Amino acid sequence: MALFGSSFLALLRLAGERRWKMAAAVALAVASAVLSLAPALAVYAALALILAPDFGPDAAGRLWTIGLWAVAAVAAQYVLYFASTMLSHMAAYDILYQLRRRILRHIARLPSGFFTARTSGATQKVLFDDVEEIEVFIAHHLPDLVSGLVLPGLVFCLLAWFDWRLALVGLLPAPVCLLLQARAFAVGRQDGLFARYHDAMETMNAAIIEYVRGMAVIKIFNRSVDSLARLTSSILAFRDLQCLWSRRAAPPWAMFMALTGAPLFVLLPAGLWWYFAGSLELPVLLLFLLLGPGALRPLAKVALLGGSLCRMGEGLARIQAVLAVPAMDQGQGGQAPRAGCDLEFDRVDFDHGPVPILRDISFTARAGTVTALVGPSGAGKSTMAGLAARLWDVRAGSVRIGGADVRELSQAALVQTVCAVFQDPFIFTESVHDNIAMGRPDAARRDVEAAARAARCHDFVAALPQGYDTVIGSGGSVHLSGGQRQRIALARALIKDAPVVILDEATAYADARNELEIQNALSVLLRGKTVLVAAHRLTTIAGADQILVVADGRIVERGRHDELLAAGGRYKALWEADRQASTWTIDGGEAVA
C-alpha cells in the first residue's frame, strides 16, 4: 500500500494539469457504475408492483414508466462510460507525450558520460516501455480501480438501506475472499518463489537475446545444438516455475473467484429464514438476490491491478532516476572569439564514476596548429577530445578556449567555436540536405552543396535517386557505406566552419578510394584551424606541431615527431609497431611497398 501511495503521488505530479482530466474520467466512470445498478432497481420496482396485493391493469402503465427509466439509465450509463474512456485515454496519451518530451529534453542536457555509462537500449526502455506502462494504468486501471472500490460500497449501502441484516450477511464471504486473495498473492513470498520466478525469466530473456544475436557465431561453430540446449533448459526452468506458481496460486485464486459469486449462497438461506419469519418482503429478497451476488465481483478486478501497479511503480522510479541526473549547466558567456582560438587544458582531472581516467593533463594547442594525441587504446585520448567539446565536464582543472572556460560559454557559442568529428558519425533518418545542414540549420542548398563538394560527397549524393532530398539513415531506403557516412559528417563540419576542430581519426574500414577522398576533405576542413586529433596511425600525424603521448591517463611524452623518435621512449615503440603493422602481409612476408 505504501508503494501504491508513493507511486500514485509521483504519478499525480507527473500528470500536471492533466490530473483534472483524469479526475473527470474517474468521476464519470463512477457515475456510469452507479447507473449500471438501474436495471436491477427497475426489476425490484417492477416486482414490488407485481407482487403487491393491489396489482391490477392500472399498474401496467407504471410498469412501462419504470421500463423507460431503465432504458434511459442504460443509455446514460454508456454515454458516460464512453466519455470517461475517451477522457482517460486522451489524458493518458497526453501525459505519455508530455512525459516523454520532458525526459528527452532533460536527456539532451545531460553530460555524455550518461550515455556511455548505460546502453541506449536501457534509456529507450525508460522512454518507451516504462512510460507506456503509465498509459495502461491511467487509461484502464485507474477508472476500474476507483469504480471497483466504489461500486461494492455503494451496493452495500443501498442494500443496507433496504435491510441491514441481510446486507451484513451478504458481506460474510468478503473476509474469506480477501483471505484467499492474500493467499494467492502470498504464494510469491513462499520460499522466495517471486525472486526465483523473476530470475528465471531474466535468465530466459538473456538466453534468448544471446541466442538471436550470436546466431552467426553459433552456426559457424556448429554450436546450434548446445546453444539450443542451453536456451531450452532456461525456457523449461522458467516453465517449471510458472507451473509451480500456478499449482500453488490457482486453487486459492479459483476459490476467490468462485466466492466472489458466493453471496447468493449465504443470502438465500438467510433471506429465506427471515422471509419465513415474516420480517422480509419478497421483492426485497429478490433485490438482494439480484444485486448481492455481483457486488463483490469488482474486487477481482482490483486484485488484478496489483501487478500493473507494481510495474508502474518500478517504471516511475526509473523515470525519476533519469530525471534526477543533474544536467550540465549552460554557461552564460557570450560569443567566443571567431579566430585566434587557443585550446588549453590546465591541470585537468577526469573520472568515470570511481575510475580515474585522466590525471593532471596540461597543454596548450595554439591557434592554427595541430596537436596530436597518441597512445594505446583506453589511455584516455578520446576522453580528452570529448572534454574539449564539452561532452563531459572536468572533475578538476579547466579546459579553456580563447582564454574562456568552456563551462562558461553558452552552448551556442561553444558549438560555433568547436567542431568535433567522431570516428563513427551518426546519420539520421532524414534527407542528405538535412543531415549536412545540421552543422548550420539555416544553410541554403547552395551552401550545403558547396560543403558537400568540399567533403567529396557531391558525386555520390547527386547519383542518389532524389539527390540531396534522398532520405538516408537506418530508416531510409538508401544505405551509405562507412566511408560515405564519414564524408557526410565532414560536410557537416565544413558547413559549420568552426575555428577549433576536434578529430577522432576517422578512416576505419574505408577502402583506399574512400580514404583518399576523406583525407582530401579533411585537408580542406583543417586548413588554418586549431586542431586536436586523437590518432591511430602515426604516419598521418608525423608533421603535427605537437604530439602528446598519453598512457594511463597521463601525458608521458610530448614534442615533435623527430624529437620524440630521437628520445627513444614510448613514442618510438609505437612508431615501430605502426611501421610493422603497415608493412605486414597475410602470408607473413614483407610488404612490397
Added chain:
Amino acid sequence: MIKDFATVVGGLSPLRLPFALNCAALFLRGAPLGILFVVVAELAAKGRDASPARLWAMAAVMFALLAAYVLVSAAAHTRAFVTAYGLVAAARIRLAGHLKDLPLSFFKTRDPGDVTANLLQDMGRVETVLSHLLVDLSAALLLPALLAVGLFAVDWRLAGLMVGCVAAAAPLVLWAHRWVGRLGGGHVAAQNAVLLHMLEFLEGIKDLKANNVAGARFARIEAAMRRNRDLSVALETAGAVPLLLFRAVLDFGFVAMMLLAVHLLAAGRLAPAACILFLVVGQRFFEPLHLAGSFSTLVRFMSLAAGRIASVLALPPLAVRGTPAAPHGADLEFDGVAFAYGTTPVLADVGFRAPSGTVTALVGPSGGGKTTLAGLAARFWDVGSGSVRLGGADVRDIAPGRLYADIAMVFQDVYLFDDTVENNLRLGRPDAPFTAVREAAMQANCLEFIERLDQGWQTRVGEGGCRLSGGERQRISIARAILKDAPVVLLDEATASLDPQNALAVQTALARLARGRTVLVIAHRLASIAGADQILVLDGGRVVARGRHEALLAAGGLYKTLWDDQETARRWQIKEPG
C-alpha cells in the same frame, strides 16, 4: 483467428482436458440458478405457505454444488495454466530450433530486436491467450448458452428475445475485430516510428550536441510522438465504440426482456415464478456476454502476435538440396555465380578457384560485393544461379553442420557470449584440452591480456564482449578460429580502428591462422595482400581483374588505381612537416 495460435503451439488438442474441466465447472456454476428457480417458483406460488423443509434441502444442494464448483474450477484453472505454459515453452523451443535452421541472411536482414520480440513478447501474448483468455472466453460464452437452454424450456418467447438480442449485437464485436486488425498494424508502424526516432536521438546525441541541434531534433520526435498519440487514441476509440455499443445493445435487450416479461405477466400469459426467474437469471445471462465481447477482441489483438510468429515459422529452413554430399579436400570454387538482394543485383558471373592451402584476396571499392561473396562461401545466402563448391561438393548439398565444420571465420563485428573467456574460446572446439586452448590463445596473442584480467580465464566478458576492447575481441575470435582448426578460413583484414600495437598483435595472429589453409580474405590495405596467391578485383559485382600483385600492378586498371590511391593516402599527413 484461432488458427494462428494452433500453428504457433502445434495444435490445441492438449487444451481439451482443461476445456472439458472448465465446462464441468461452468455447469456446476449454472446449476444453482436452476435450483434458485425452483425455490423462487415455490415461493411465488405458495408465499409463506411454502414448505421450509423442501427449501432448506434445496439450499443444501446449492451449497454442495458450490463446493463442487470451487474444486472443479480450481482444477480447471491449474490444468489450463500448466498446459498453456507447457505448450508455450515447447513453442518457444520449436521456434528457436526453427531459427537456427534458417539461413543467416534472415538475421542479417532483420532487426535482431524483432526476432527476440517474437520469442519473448509475442510468445508471452500467445501464453496469455492460452492460459487465461481462452478459458475465460469459453466460460463467458458457454455459461449463457447453458442458461439459454434452461430458459427456453421455461418460456420460449422471453428466451427467444434474449437470444435474438445477442444475435443482433454480435456483429458489433466482429466490427471491433475488424478495426483492431486494421488499426493494429498502423499502430505498430507508428510505434516503430517513435522507437526509431528515439533510438536515433539517443545514439546520435553526441552529434546532435556537437552541432547544438538537439533542440531542433525535438520537433521531429515530437511530431512522431504526436502521431503515435493520435493513432493510439483513434485505435482505442475505434475499438471502444463498437464494444460499448455491443454492451449497450445487450443491456437494452435485458431491459426489453424485462418489459416483455412484465407485459406478459400483466396480461396473464406468464406465471409469476417464470417472470421472476427471467428477471433474476436474465442478468446472469447477459453479464458474461459483456466480458465475451472484450475478451474476444483482446484475443483478436493478440492473434496479430501469433500471426507474426506463424509467419516466421512459415519461412523455409536452409536445407540440404538433393542427395547429401561431403567435401573432398578444401578447394573452394565459385562457378558462374550470380546473386541479388531482392531485385538489386550484387554479384554477376563470378567464377574462380581457390585451391587448398592458398590465399585468395578480394579487393575493390566498398559496395563491390566482397562481403557478399565471402558470405556465399559460408552459405549465409544461397546463390541465385551458378554454384559454390567446397571440396568438389555444392555447398547446398553439404549438410549445414558438416559445412560449418570446415569453415572458420573472423569478421569485423565479433560477437562474444556473456560467458567466461575460456568458454568463449572453447566454442572453437568444446572438447579441447586446456593446453590446446591455451596454445590457441598464445598463437592469437591473447595470452598476455587474458592473464592480466582480474579473474584470468574465468573472467566474464559481458554482453557481446563489452568488457574487452575491440582489438581484444578480435584476437579472441582469431583464437577460437585457430582452435577450431578448420581447413577453410574466411576473414576480414580490418585493423584501421586499432592502435598500432593492437593492430600488430591482431595481424600476427591472423598470419598464424592463415598458415596452411584455404584462405579467402577481404582486404582493405592492399599492401597486406601483396603476397597473396591470387587477387580478385571486384567492381560492381563482377571480377574485373585477377592475378598476382605484380601482374595486376603491371596491367594498370582498377588495381593500379587502388594501389596508387592507397600509397597517396598512406603518405598523407594532417599537416605537412614544415
